Amino acid sequence: MGTFYLDIETTGLDEVQNKITTIQYGELERGTGKLLGELTILKEWELGEKEMLRKFIEDSPISNKYDFDFIPVGYNLGFEHKFLLEKSSKYDLFPITILSRPCIDLHAIGILMNKGEFRGSGLDKLTG
Numbered sequence: 783m784g785t786f787y788l789d790i791e792t793t794g795l796d797e798v799q800n801k802i803t804t805i806q807y808g809e810l811e812r813g814t815g816k817l818l819g820e821l822t823i824l825k826e827w828e829l830g831e832k833e834m835l836r837k838f839i840e841d842s843p844i845s846n847k848y849d850f851d852f853i854p855v856g857y858n859l860g861f862e863h864k865f866l867l868e869k870s871s872k873y874d875l876f877p878i879t880i881l882s883r884p885c886i887d888l889h890a891i892g893i894l895m896n897k898g899e900f901r902g903s904g905l906d907k908l909t910g
Contacts, residue, residue: 784843785810785886787817788854790862797868801831805838810855832873835866845876849883857905859887 788807794800808821822841824834838844843851856862863880870878889903896903 783812783850783853785812785853785855786842787821788856788859788862788880790865792865797865802826802834802865802869805834807838807842807854815855831869832875835870835873835875835878839870839876839878844878853884853886854880855886856888857892858889859885 786807786809788805790802790806791804792800792802803826805824806821809818810816811818824837826834829837846852854862859880866878866880870876888905892903892905893900896907
């Protein structure tokens with residue numbers, strides 16, 4: 783089983799109109815959440831969006847048949863899911879799905895830390 787920190791940055795909120803500018807991922811130690819090895823940061827301005835996605839698919843276990851080989855950990859993974867699925871489909875690559883596999887979304891904890899309110903529960907609001 784592989785637990786992986788996963789985050790993307792984009793030029794906007796629309797998965798069709800905007801592009802992914804970075805994909806960051808790294809394997810985490812399961813019991814502690816500590817990063818194992820290096821954090822990988824793929825940059826659109828160095829590779830182009832299609833090549834960045836292709837490299838993520840090839841270099842990570844995201845495309846393995848066994849879903850537990852890549853368990854993403856992130857904040858509001860629905861955002862990553864909609865962008866990664868849209869863009870991988872656009873470029874006719876392996877369809878990257880996040881929410882159809884085991885995943886750990888920390889957004890629920892952020893909502894609880896914000897007294898159950900969705901508004902103001904963004905990671906930027908909670909980490910100071």
